[in-house]
Amino acid sequence: MANLPVQGINALFSGGFIENEYVHFNKLSALVIDDISAMRHAVRSQLQSLGMNKVSVASNANDALELIKATAFDVIMCDYNLNSTSSGQHFLEYLRNENILNATSVFVMLTAEAEYSFVANAVEYIPDDYLLKPCSESKLRSRLERLIDRRAFLMPVLKALDAKQYDLAVTECNKLLDIAPDARRRMDVLRRKSDAQLALGDHLSVLETYAHAAAVRGDAPWVMMGLARTHYALGDFAQAAEMANMLVGKNKNYVAAYELLAKIRLESDDDEGAFELLNRSSVILPSARRFRSVAQAAFLLGKLEDAKSNAEAAIQLSNGSMVEKPDDYLSLAQTQVDMGDHKCAIETLEKNARKHGDVGLFGVAKGAILAQAYFDSGDHEKARKLMERSVSLLANRTDSVAMTALGKAALKTGDVVLGMKLLTQAVQVSGQDERVIARHVKKSMIDTGHADKVEDVIDGGRKRILLLVDEATKLMRSAHFSEANQKVNEALAIHEENLEALMTAAQLHLLWLKHEGMDARVVERAKAYLSTLDKLVPNNQKVMNFYRFFNDIVSN
Amino acid sequence: MQNPLSALVIHDIKNALSLLEIDLEQLNHRKDTPLEGRRAYRRCIELKTRLVSFLTLYKHDQSGLQPAMVEVDLAEFIEDLVRNSQSAMMAESHHGHQIVVHADNERMKPGSAAGGFGMFDENLVELALESALNNAVRYAHRRVDVWFEQEADEIVFRVLDDGAGVGELGELMQRKITEKSSSTGLGLALCKAVSEVHGCGSVQLESVPGGTLFTMRFRAAG
Numbered sequence: 001m002a003n004l005p006v007q008g009i010n011a012l013f014s015g016g017f018i019e020n021e022y023v024h025f026n027k028l029s030a031l032v033i034d035d036i037s038a039m040r041h042a043v044r045s046q047l048q049s050l051g052m053n054k055v056s057v058a059s060n061a062n063d064a065l066e067l068i069k070a071t072a073f074d075v076i077m078c079d080y081n082l083n084s085t086s087s088g089q090h091f092l093e094y095l096r097n098e099n100i101l102n103a104t105s106v107f108v109m110l111t112a113e114a115e116y117s118f119v120a121n122a123v124e125y126i127p128d129d130y131l132l133k134p135c136s137e138s139k140l141r142s143r144l145e146r147l148i149d150r151r152a153f154l155m156p157v158l159k160a161l162d163a164k165q166y167d168l169a170v171t172e173c174n175k176l177l178d179i180a181p182d183a184r185r186r187m188d189v190l191r192r193k194s195d196a197q198l199a200l201g202d203h204l205s206v207l208e209t210y211a212h213a214a215a216v217r218g219d220a221p222w223v224m225m226g227l228a229r230t231h232y233a234l235g236d237f238a239q240a241a242e243m244a245n246m247l248v249g250k251n252k253n254y255v256a257a258y259e260l261l262a263k264i265r266l267e268s269d270d271d272e273g274a275f276e277l278l279n280r281s282s283v284i285l286p287s288a289r290r291f292r293s294v295a296q297a298a299f300l301l302g303k304l305e306d307a308k309s310n311a312e313a314a315i316q317l318s319n320g321s322m323v324e325k326p327d328d329y330l331s332l333a334q335t336q337v338d339m340g341d342h343k344c345a346i347e348t349l350e351k352n353a354r355k356h357g358d359v360g361l362f363g364v365a366k367g368a369i370l371a372q373a374y375f376d377s378g379d380h381e382k383a384r385k386l387m388e389r390s391v392s393l394l395a396n397r398t399d400s401v402a403m404t405a406l407g408k409a410a411l412k413t414g415d416v417v418l419g420m421k422l423l424t425q426a427v428q429v430s431g432q433d434e435r436v437i438a439r440h441v442k443k444s445m446i447d448t449g450h451a452d453k454v455e456d457v458i459d460g461g462r463k464r465i466l467l468l469v470d471e472a473t474k475l476m477r478s479a480h481f482s483e484a485n486q487k488v489n490e491a492l493a494i495h496e497e498n499l500e501a502l503m504t505a506a507q508l509h510l511l512w513l514k515h516e517g518m519d520a521r522v523v524e525r526a527k528a529y530l531s532t533l534d535k536l537v538p539n540n541q542k543v544m545n546f547y548r549f550f551n552d553i554v555s556n
Numbered sequence: 557m558q559n560p561l562s563a564l565v566i567h568d569i570k571n572a573l574s575l576l577e578i579d580l581e582q583l584n585h586r587k588d589t590p591l592e593g594r595r596a597y598r599r600c601i602e603l604k605t606r607l608v609s610f611l612t613l614y615k616h617d618q619s620g621l622q623p624a625m626v627e628v629d630l631a632e633f634i635e636d637l638v639r640n641s642q643s644a645m646m647a648e649s650h651h652g653h654q655i656v657v658h659a660d661n662e663r664m665k666p667g668s669a670a671g672g673f674g675m676f677d678e679n680l681v682e683l684a685l686e687s688a689l690n691n692a693v694r695y696a697h698r699r700v701d702v703w704f705e706q707e708a709d710e711i712v713f714r715v716l717d718d719g720a721g722v723g724e725l726g727e728l729m730q731r732k733i734t735e736k737s738s739s740t741g742l743g744l745a746l747c748k749a750v751s752e753v754h755g756c757g758s759v760q761l762e763s764v765p766g767g768t769l770f771t772m773r774f775r776a777a778g
Binding site: 036038039042043045046049130132133134136137138139142143146183184216217220221250251 | 571573574575577578579581582585601604625626627629632636639640642645671672673675679
């Protein structure tokens with residue numbers, strides 16, 4: 001880095017801009033999102049005088065979303081204060097959650113001071129940079145030059161990430177690591193490498209990447225958070241908790257660490273502790289997603305007042321925005337029914353949630369909760385009709401949330417046979433959400449006086465499979481491949497088309513090959529699992545990645 | 557501001573000033589901009605900087621500043637500070653001859669463990685250092701150097717100008733007095749506030765061989 005003398009006033013005032021030798025602004029496209037027209041156009045003028053010719057503008061998140069879906073912008077400049085219901089932070093969270101934002105797009109958040117400390121702690125969904133408003137053109141230029149320069153270095157990796165070719169991304173990262181000129185670049189690359197390995201589910205390799213990053217600079221928050229998460233995934237909760245606590249010690253507002261600590265508490269069945277931690281993170285950084293988690297934890301703990309206020313907060317914060325979820329009305333109404341407030345539950349669903357209609361799976365659950373409310377109000381006839389409608393709406397579909405709601409309503413309105421059948425099925429089809437659904441089912445059964453049958457309903461074969469898959473996953477992550485294989489085989493013996501078991505089997509065999517070298521029998525089995533999966537879930541992204549991973553290993 | 561109306565008005569003024577600044581900035585890109593246009597831009601920047609400094613200090617006095625700790629690459633931070641410093645840009649006009657502001661890489665000392673990265677509120681620290689730079693360029697003869705030093709648990713920022721050399725303590729005294737009395741004395745108060753909210757902070761202005769040295773230090777992680 002050479003010493004940089006500041007250009008004299010004349011150089012800056014004499015018009016024209018100094019063309020950077022690496023960054024060609026005239027080749028870049030940008031999107032400016034701001035609800036205030038004067039601001040929007042001011043920022044656009046600034047970008048144009050940097051040399052950008054293709055600058056689009058949007059006054060709200062919905063318009064911006066359409067533009068982002070249609071065009072891969074190089075730079076997105078988003079105002080934090082979009083309007084009263086959706087902030088730039090919500091927008092970014094939505095884009096990242098839905099995988100809409102390209103890795104190659106640079107996202108810059110423009111904030112006023114008051115909001116800055118608020119957003120800077122939102123570590124889960126950080127933009128590439130924050131700029132404090134007002135921002136002078138020269139500051140804008142130097143920030144963008146740095147961001148674009150970094151992006152240029154990472155470009156092959158970012159392109160692979162955008163194409164979801166995670167194995168290729170890892171290969172590209174390794175190439176870049178050889179030529180990274182300084183620690184900063186190395187850290188940039190290592191971060192992307194860990195993202196790609198996480199997407200591949202390769203926890204053993206990701207641990208190596210974090211160790212590599214820690215050797216460059218051990219106290220980087222993302223490295224510590226990554227290590228904590230990996231330890232958690234590997235089942236080492238004590239070490240995960242220690243790391244997360246260290247992070248919280250350094251920054252008491254680090255919400256991602258609180259959220260991980262909450263998960264660890266849940267593992268040891270400390271529901272109360274998990275609730276406290278989730279609650280704390282929703283106070284530090286309120287978002288609809290966090291209020292939802294708190295509402296659910298509170299509901300399962302029987303803290304109905306907390307469940308109600310958090311469900312209401314989730315609705316209020318997301319109402320009319322992209323992160324709005326109709327299911328929030330279901331949670332609120334079910335809580336109101338359980339509180340004995342059937343009038344409010346009916347109002348919530350029939351009046352406030354009217355815009356979400358009453359068809360589809362939402363309709364099934366809505367009808368089921370309304371049936372409970374009308375049953376409580378004494379209108380058993382209306383309750384019966386609502387139940388009939390929901391049952392026929394559900395038809396042959398299997399959705400664990402809708403089935404749980406309907407099952408609970410059946411138990412409550414006296415149809416024990418239907419209730420048991422639906423709840424058992426709900427657990428069986430719950431897949432990734434098994435833990436949560438099982439808790440809801442258990443609570444529904446206890447609340448309706450069927451505590452004695454909880455084990456039967458939750459077991460139903462499903463629990464045994466998941467337990468085995470869980471054990472296999474842990475063995476796999478600690479590189480005990482043949483022991484893990486035994487467990488997966490036991491699970492597949494119960495149900496040969498169980499997706500979780502098949503996915504684990506495939507992943508296990510890929511990691512086996514990667515870490516212990518080629519073995520013809522392992523290759524054959526890996527192929528067989530992949531082709532079964534391809535038949536069961538065609539074009540599944542995860543399976544596609546497994547295939548790429550497999551081809552990569554075999555060709556090496 | 558306690559009064560919601562004043563808060564609203566101040567916010568409005570700040571926004572309007574920002575837009576005015578951007579308009580003037582764009583106007584000044586033209587080769588034929590008259591001298592008055594340049595002067596207006598300069599005044600607008602000064603006014604905005606003063607308003608932002610005042611608001612920051614006001615907030616500090618009323619409710620305390622809450623630094624937003626983010627990870628900062630110190631060398632990049634200094635480089636950007638120098639490159640974008642509006643007071644450095646204006647320096648020339650105060651004197652009629654050019655004052656050069658350097659990001660002094662020779663003197664930069666990354667800590668062995670932290671490796672040149674620190675956790676602090678980059679916007680607050682930038683605001684404070686910008687006011688220190690503003691002060692330095694007003695008294696410098698030819699040159700101002702800026703760098704950081706990272707110690708075990710401290711980050712130190714230094715601004716050295718070649719203004720008051722050895723034995724010119726009188727001038728140094730004059731500067732300190734001016735800092736206290738003039739309206740731009742906002743600067744030192746701001747630096748103090750910013751270093752304090754980061755923990756164990758301090759600010760110092762001293763005469764050293766070859767010039768005057770401004771030092772701001774605070775604890776490395778909040």
